[in-house]
Amino acid sequence: MMYPYIPITTDDEKQMLESIGLNSIEELFADIPKEVQLNRELNLPKSKSELEVFSYLSSLAKKNCSQSDMISFLGAGAYDHYIPSIIDHLVSRSEFYTSYTPYQAEISQGTLQYIFEFQTLICNLTGMDVANASLYDGGTAVVEAAIMAANIARKDEIIISKTVKPDARKILKTYAHAQSLKVVEVDMKDGVTDLEELENKINDNTAAVIIQSPNFFGIIEDLKKAAEITHKIKKASFVASVDPISLGILKKPGELDVDIVVGEAQGMGIPVSFGGPYLGFMAAKKSYMRKLPGRIVGETTDVDGKRSYVLTLTAREQHIRREKATSNICSNQGLNALRATIYMVTLGKEGIKEVAAQSAKKAHYAYEQIIKSGKFKPLFDKPFFKEFAVTSGLDAKTITTELENEMITGGYHLEIDYPQLKNAVLYAVTEKRTKEEIDKLTRVLEGI
Numbered sequence: 001m002m003y004p005y006i007p008i009t010t011d012d013e014k015q016m017l018e019s020i021g022l023n024s025i026e027e028l029f030a031d032i033p034k035e036v037q038l039n040r041e042l043n044l045p046k047s048k049s050e051l052e053v054f055s056y057l058s059s060l061a062k063k064n065c066s067q068s069d070m071i072s073f074l075g076a077g078a079y080d081h082y083i084p085s086i087i088d089h090l091v092s093r094s095e096f097y098t099s100y101t102p103y104q105a106e107i108s109q110g111t112l113q114y115i116f117e118f119q120t121l122i123c124n125l126t127g128m129d130v131a132n133a134s135l136y137d138g139g140t141a142v143v144e145a146a147i148m149a150a151n152i153a154r155k156d157e158i159i160i161s162k163t164v165k166p167d168a169r170k171i172l173k174t175y176a177h178a179q180s181l182k183v184v185e186v187d188m189k190d191g192v193t194d195l196e197e198l199e200n201k202i203n204d205n206t207a208a209v210i211i212q213s214p215n216f217f218g219i220i221e222d223l224k225k226a227a228e229i230t231h232k233i234k235k236a237s238f239v240a241s242v243d244p245i246s247l248g249i250l251k252k253p254g255e256l257d258v259d260i261v262v263g264e265a266q267g268m269g270i271p272v273s274f275g276g277p278y279l280g281f282m283a284a285k286k287s288y289m290r291k292l293p294g295r296i297v298g299e300t301t302d303v304d305g306k307r308s309y310v311l312t313l314t315a316r317e318q319h320i321r322r323e324k325a326t327s328n329i330c331s332n333q334g335l336n337a338l339r340a341t342i343y344m345v346t347l348g349k350e351g352i353k354e355v356a357a358q359s360a361k362k363a364h365y366a367y368e369q370i371i372k373s374g375k376f377k378p379l380f381d382k383p384f385f386k387e388f389a390v391t392s393g394l395d396a397k398t399i400t401t402e403l404e405n406e407m408i409t410g411g412y413h414l415e416i417d418y419p420q421l422k423n424a425v426l427y428a429v430t431e432k433r434t435k436e437e438i439d440k441l442t443r444v445l446e447g448i
Contacts, residue, residue, distance in 0.1 A: 067272055069407065071437045073366075075387050075428020076216070076412035077138065077165050078275070079267040081245065081355065082432050087269045087342045096338055105310045111334055112309035116297040118341045125247050125344070125352075126261045127254025128283035132294040134333040134340075135280030138264025139168040142210060142241055143175045144293045144327055145260045145282060149208035149237035150181055152291055157182045157205045161193040163215035164241060166417040172210075181207075191219045191380030191389075199229050206233050208260075212241040217380060217414075217426060218363075218387025220250065227257040237288075244268060244281070246385050248356030260284045267430075269343030270336055279336040289313065293327030358431035359386040362438065366429045369442040376445065379414075379424050389414060391424040394448060399425060402448045408441055 008016075013025075022028055029037070048056070072080040091097065095110050105112060115133045122131040135141045146158045158176065160169055162185050169185070176183045186198050193211055202209065209230040213221035223240050230238040237259040245267050247253075253261045265279040266272070284292060290313065298312030347355065363386040370376050370390055379389035389411075392399075396413040403410040411427035418424075429438065 065407075067409070070404075070409045071407060071433070071440070072409040073411055073427045073429060073433070073441060074409045075218075076426055077167065077264060077266075078272045078278075079245075079386075079428060079430055080272060080432055081267045081359075081430050083269050083271060084343065084346050086346055087339050090342055091335060091338050096335065105308070109309060112297050112311070114338050114341050115295070115334065116299055116309050117345070118337045119297060121341060121344045122244075122281050122283050125244055125252070126242070126283045127252030128258075128261055129254075129286035130289045130292065130296065131281065131283040132292045132296050134265075134337040135262075135282055135294060136333060137266075137276065137278040137280045138165070138241065138262065139171040139280070141262035141264070141280030141282050142168040142239070143172050144280075145237075145239045145262045146172060146181070146208050146210065147175065147179060147327065148288065148291050148293060149239065149260065150179070152237065152288070153207040153235040155205050155207035155235070156180060157184060157203070158208050158210065159184045159186060159198065159201060159206055160210040161186045161188065161198075161212065161215070161221075163188045163191070163193055163217065163219070163221070164210060164212040165216045168212075168241065191215075191217045191382050192221055193226065195222065195225055195229060198226065202229060202233055202236070204233060206230075206236045208237045208239050210239040210241065214243055214246055214385040214387065217389050218384040218428070219380060219382040220385060223253065223256045223258060227259075231257070243385065245352065245356050245359065248352040248354070249360065250356075250385070260288065265336075265340045269339040277333070277336060279333055279340055281340075355431045356385075359429060362386075362431065362433050362435075363388060363427075363429035365435070366427065366433075366438045366441065369438065370427075370445060372442075373446060379421065386430060387426055387428045389421075389424050389426045391421070394423060396423050396425050399445070399448060403441070403444055406440070406444045408444060 017023065017025070017028065067080060118134065119131040123129065135144055142164070150156060150158065158172065158181055160172060160183060162169075173183050184201055186201060187194050192215065198209065209226065211221050211223065211226050213223050215221055227238040230236050238257070239260045239262060240253045240256075240258040242253060242261060242263045244263055244265050261283045263281055265281050270279055282292065282294075289296070292313070295311050296313040297309055300308055300310055302308045344352065363384065367378070367388045371378055376390040376392045379391045396415060400410045400413070411425040414421040414424040414426055
C-alpha cells in the first residue's frame with residue numbers, strides 16, 4: 001500500500017514554534033549537546049516524486065529475504081509455527097482490529113469476551129487457577145511475576161537461573177534497579193539449573209525463584225524439585241516461565257506446585273514479524289488473584305439475565321488504585337491475545353498436542369542427523385523439547401553464512417550471551433519443518 005507524504009510548510013512550522021514560545025528549530029533542540037547534534041544536511045536528494053521514491057524503496061525492499069523465503073531453524077524465543085489462515089481473517093474485522101482497553105463494559109462486550117476466553121484457555125493449558133489479561137511479552141511477564149512476588153512476600157531478593165532466556169534476565173535487572181530489588185543468578189550445570197547452588201543461595205529474604213522450562217537451551221528442567229526447594233522458604237514464590245506449545249505434551253505447571261506461570265505466546269498464531277509485538281501471559285494460584293498485574297475479566301449476567309462480561313479486578317489500574325497500583329502495565333495486548341485465543345480454539349486440545357509432538361519428534365530427528373557423523377557434537381546431554389545446541393570446530397558465523405547461501409536461516413549463536421560456549425549453535429525445529437528441509441540442513445552442515 002502506498003501512503004502519501006504530506007510535508008509541513010514553513011508557515012506551519014512557524015505557527016507551531018510560536019505556540020510554544022520559540023523562534024527557531026535550534027531553540028527547540030537547545031537541550032541536546034552540540035557535540036552530538038548532526039550539524040549538517042542529511043545526505044539525501046533534494047526532491048523526488050512520490051512515484052520515484054516508492055519505486056526506489058521497493059527496489060531496496062526486494063534485496064531483503066523474509067522468513068517465508070527461507071527455511072528457518074532459528075528460535076531462541078521466536079518460533080516459526082504454522083498460523084491458521086482463519087486468524088488473519090477474524091482479527092482484521094473492524095470490531096476487533098480497533099479494539100483497545102475495555103474501560104466501558106457496555107460498549108466493549110466483544111473485547112471483554114475474547115479476553116475472558118483467553119484467560120480461561122491459559123488456565124486450562126497451565127493448570128492454574130486464574131490468569132489475567134495479556135502482558136507485553138515473555139520478558140516483561142517474568143518481571144511482573146517477580147515484582148508481584150516481592151510485593152506479596154515483602155522481601156527484596158529475586159533468584160533467577162542463568163538458563164532463563166537472556167533478554168528476560170536483562171529486563172528483570174533493569175526493572176529491579178528501579179524497584180530496589182536484588183537479583184541473584186544461579187549457574188547452570190550441563191545445560192540445566194544447578195539445584196545444589198539454588199539450595200545454597202536461597203534464604204529468608206528470597207521473594208521468588210524463577211526457572212524456565214523448556215529453558216533457553218530447549219532442555220526440560222526439574223520444576224517439581226525446584227518448587228520443593230523454593231517452598232522451604234516462608235512466603236517465597238516459585239515462578240516457571242514456559243513455552244505454551246510445550247504444554248501439549250509436558251505436565252502442566254499446576255501439577256508441579258508452581259505458584260506463578262509466565263511465558264511468551266508468540267508461537268500461538270503470531271508471526272515472527274521482525275521481533276514484535278509479542279504476547280506475554282501470566283497465570284497463578286488463586287491466592288495471588290488480587291495482586292496480579294493488568295486486568296481480570298469476569299463473566300456475569302446483565303439486568304435482563306443475559307450473559308455478559310465485566311472487568312472484575314483491575315489491580316494495576318492507576319484510575320482505581322492510584323499510588324497503590326501493583327504495576328504500571330498498561331495496554332492489554334488485546335489484538336495479540338485474540339490471535340492466541342483463535343489459535344487455541346482452532347487447534348483445540350488435540351491440535352496443540354499434535355503441534356508439540358511433531359515439533360519434538362522433528363527436533364530429535366534433526367539432532368540425530370546432525371550429530372551422526374561426529375562433525376557436530378551435542379553441547380548438552382539432557383532431554384529437550386524443540387530446541388537443541390550443538391558445537392563444532394567451525395566458527396558459528398561461517399556456519400550461518402553458508403546456510404544463508406542455501407536459503408536456510410541457521411540457529412542462534414550462544415556465544416553472544418554465553419561467552420564460554422564458543423562455536424555453539426542453538427537450533428529450533430517446529431512442526432512446519434519437513435524431513436526434506438531437515439535433511440537439506442544436515443547436508444549443508446556436513447559440506448561446510
